Amino acid sequence: MRGLGASGSFESSRSLQTKLYELNWLLIALIMLIGMVGVVMIYSATDGIWTQGAMQHMVRIGVCALIMLIVALIDIRVWYNLAYPAYAGALLLLIAVEFFGISVNGSQRWVDLGFMRLQPSEIMKPAIVMAIARYYHDLPDWRVSRISGLAGGALLIVLPMALILRQPDLGTSLLLAATGIAIVFLSGVNWRVIGGAALGAVIAIPLFFRFGLKEYQRARIWTFLDPSRDPTGASYHITQSKIALGSGGVNGKGFMNGTQRQGDYVPENRTDFIFTVIGEEFGLIGSLLTIGIYMAVIALCIWLAWQCKNAFSKLLILGLTTTFTLYIFINLGMVMGLAPVVGVPLPLISYGGTVILAVMGGFGLILSAHLHRNVELPRTYQ
Template sequence: MTASALTRPGQRERLPVKLAEIDWRLVGLLCLVAGVGAMMLHSVGGGSWEPWAANHLIRVGFCLVMMLVLALVDLRLWFALAYPVYLGGLVLLVGVELFGYTAMGAQRWLDLGFMRLQPSEIMKVGIVLALARWYHGTSAQDARLSWKLLIPIVMIGAPVLLVAHQPDLGTAMLIALTGAAIMFMAGLSWKLILAAGAAFVAAVPPFVLFVLHEYQRERILTFLNPEADPSGAGYHIMQSKIAMGSGGFLGKGYGLGSQSQLEFLPEKHTDFIFAALSEEFGFVGSFTVLAVFAAIILISLRIASLSHSHFGRLAAAGVTATFAFYILINGAMVMGLAPVVGVPMPLLSYGGTVLLTVMVGFGLIQAVRVHRYLELPKGRGLF
């Protein structure tokens, strides 16, 4: 399909044309990783489809259909909903502070009766949309170095502080890193980047000492020296490293991972599923999955680069950055290179909320590709 055909009045609105413009390579790779996730959930579930693998496949099927539907949504509608989604997520986060549901020592949910909603997941998409829209209507000079940069800093800082207070340090990190990545891709001055880096380094000690909760400080100390308490605070990291190391080059074989099968590996179906995969399929299996993740990231960045609108470029690149940070943080966590912060491996780990958020993000990426020739107004509003 040529660009002229897609930009001909009325032609791009036809459903068959839109479906043809979806990047089916990306869809296939997402299904491949989700399939590997189902296979591993079947393994760590003792060779049974219950309680995790079957539910994972059902959720993947639902989210895949939803992603394809979202891919057909006009980019102008995504643009119009950017600020409402962000503000709605912010209001819900304030609601969590006031009357949120508490479980496992954290107040992260709103109990709606029929379901428990985690507003921080909405904010992962909301921050991308809002920043992409703000930068779409901002000059290159203002995006590089200007007092107006206080606006996106506040837009990022407000949800980060609210989520960190729940406490949910992993999600707060994802939102902060995604926001910083969008500011960088929008053309932020290197002077500000270096100044921000220096300020971050200087702020780490007082942040750790006076802001973090006791259990969060313990996680950092455990990360620095997990052997100090191998059966207590350091248990998660130690067992994860044992599982990954015991897999060797080719792994022990499907369903034969002793750490996961004998219940030594904690959270084997969520945060540490990549360690279980490494034990059963070794370096070769782990590298292959990471290579597929890399292909997904490269294809998504390519889609971002093809968009004719600044909003489309930043929205697709921002979602891709969130996905990449998921992988980097979880991978570093299970290898003992970062503290345990409760960030799952996308598409592999069991969990409906994160899967839904990730697939909504890829629906946005696909929408950017389908409508890549669409020009959006440079002003802040649509109307």
């Protein structure tokens, strides 16, 4: 048994070797497998030119894997104490984008650090989960469904959303909102609040569509509803993506034999639309195997969450798993024409540095929460 005192002393006395042994290596292996799928598919998407993304992706996966292990070995109490500072730091980076950000394709989302371009909105994804998890860990149960309790959680969500919408990046803004709402739901908010929020959303969505979206964002939604309206313009991405996926059939055309890829018919096929390369070259079987690996990761993370004894660790794991799941479903929905086109990559497979850092850093937090699952954290009642 590990009581409060015994838990703290036992956790502190464990050696590095013991902690490494107790890490969930199945989760780590699945994460690395997905990363290697990304290396192979980027290599194919760039016509076998190793230096046009595949090599960089492999290096990033390796470096971020080391960062993930370091994060995992740090005591969960450290991450509990750093939850609000991490959120504040990510918020400051988002503010920095307003003044020093770099514009690419009409979007101002990056800060140039010299050695790399950092996308603060990706850093905010794990940071907001840490902050909301701590907020609801500390909040007394009787305040979870009160206006005073809900207001604090809403403020943590709205501040970064407003800054990210200005970049503009609707996909990431909605992803942050969905993650935050999921954590609020998991914290035990009552069903009357959920029903009221659902009614408010039904009223707000048409107003947001009319007054909150830019013209090109509305065009994407109309295109989603009617892909045939502009096949050579706004509908081009979705049309070509469907052709690539459908042409793969059951078994696919074979590695590096995709004709849609070779003709560069699908834009962004090493980033947001990389799943089309998987579908065309490895068919339905390869697509389902890829989705199956993702589902195994999600199921394993949920299982790890229920083993944790404190609310912060549970909400942290479930919140980060929600973010990871939304990445997958939004990207796949977009590629298959089941969702509007938004800038959400396929995690660990799509090419991109900050996304890999944020996702693998998040898995480091998940591993840390599980490794220190018997630690009892204090509750600073608010």
